[in-house]
Amino acid sequence: MMTRSPLAPAAFPALPAIAGVTCRVARAHYKEWDRCDLSYVELAPGTSVAGVFTRNICCSSEVELGREQVKGGAGRALIVNAGNSNAFTGYRGREAVEQIMAQVAEHLGCAADEVFVSSTGVIGVPLPKDKARAGVAAALTAEPCSWEDFANAIGTTDTFAKGAHASAIVGGTTVQIAGVIKGSGMIAPDMATMLGYIFTDADVAPALLQDMLTRATGESFNAITVDSDTSTSDTVLLFATGAADHPRLTDWDDAGADALYAAIRQVALELAQLVVRDGEGATKFIEVQVDGAVSDESAKRVALAIANSPLVKTAVAGEDANWGRVVMAVGKAGEPADRDRLAIRFGDHMVAKDGLPIEGYDEAPVADHLKGQNIRIGVDLGLGEGRATVWTCDLTHGYISINADYRS
Secondary structure, eight states, rough: OSSOOOSSSSOOOOOOOOOEEEEEEEEOSSSSSSSSSSSEEEEEEOOOOEEEEEOOOOOHHHHHHHHHHHOOBBSSSEEEEEOOOSSOOOOHHHHHHHHHHHHHHHHTTGGGEEEEEEEEEEEESSSOHHHHHHHHHEEEEHHHHHHHHHHHHHHHOOOSOOEEEEEETTTTEEEEEEEEEEEEESOOSSSSEEEEEEEEEEBEEEEEEEEHHHHHHHGGGBBBBBSSOOOSSSEEEEEOOHHHHHHHHSSSSSHHHHHHHHHHHHHHHHHHHHHTTTTTTTTOOOEEEEEESSSSSHHHHHHHHHTTTTTHHHHEEEEOOHHHHHHHHHHSSSEEEOOGGGGGTTEEEEEETTTEEEETOOHHHHHHHHHHSSEEEEEOOSSEEEEEEEEEEEEOOOHHHHHSTEEE
């Protein structure tokens, strides 16, 4: 991996084992690198699955097939290829995915549409079917691996392995939730952003599981941005093995449904924020909170306009308290705003209110806040009750260096 992000956590978390989930990794040699780049997750029979996928029109065959597969609600296996996104590769790309699905299905004795495939990496290069076949064969017989091994194997420009976990009480039984994710660049919220996989031993009907994931996505994966670019391969899958001993959840009114959702949402939010903390070249983690909008949806669009602004992001990188750039971003968002009601703060320090700089404004404490790694930008539009929070990172020379050399 590349030099570890300064925003990375101290270590990979100790994720719990999830009954009915077994992870394995292997080397398919999709790129000239000395690491595992194919991951295989075997899931117990009866596992429910939910998924959210990129809305990018130029998506991969993996995404097209996955959208249809989740409608069946059942999952027995997951294959993740790293180093080649297999996007924009026509019929050859689809054949490679179907080959993988058939190979794993034969091994497990299940239907091919219960085998989910994701790929990440360079766009426009068909996934080599010979390498995929050999890699899958190696993975099917490999020794089980740790969550951290799995998280490392699915990465591309990631600088650290990303994982999160939580638990909940359902029907008097403690259920576990564990998730891993990859993502560092080409990150923008448009239904999933990156490749993320969440697993639980809870027993949940597919329809309810899908509703839980869709809701959680809005406040997590769809509330982050690194560079405003939405990948062709973005996928988040949620698997529930049903191994825990509790009555099956089929409706939001069932006892424990709210607790399980809260835990899934927590894991999703932690994973999403870890992606931002590994933003390509990032040195600052930025929270943008917008209040006083005419609606929550409007607040989110304003927040994203700020979070995606290269001028705002470079000012934060340079530790420059240039709040005028935040004003600019609010004004360009295309949402209701009133210059003379606008208030802006950095951290806990108000810098402008009612459309004017704060009288006697002292930039020193704001500059001190910007020297830290965790930056907070707050905006109050003064128009209504709408509010939203999104997370992003700064924009540095490192981002340019990584992406200028990405294919070499």
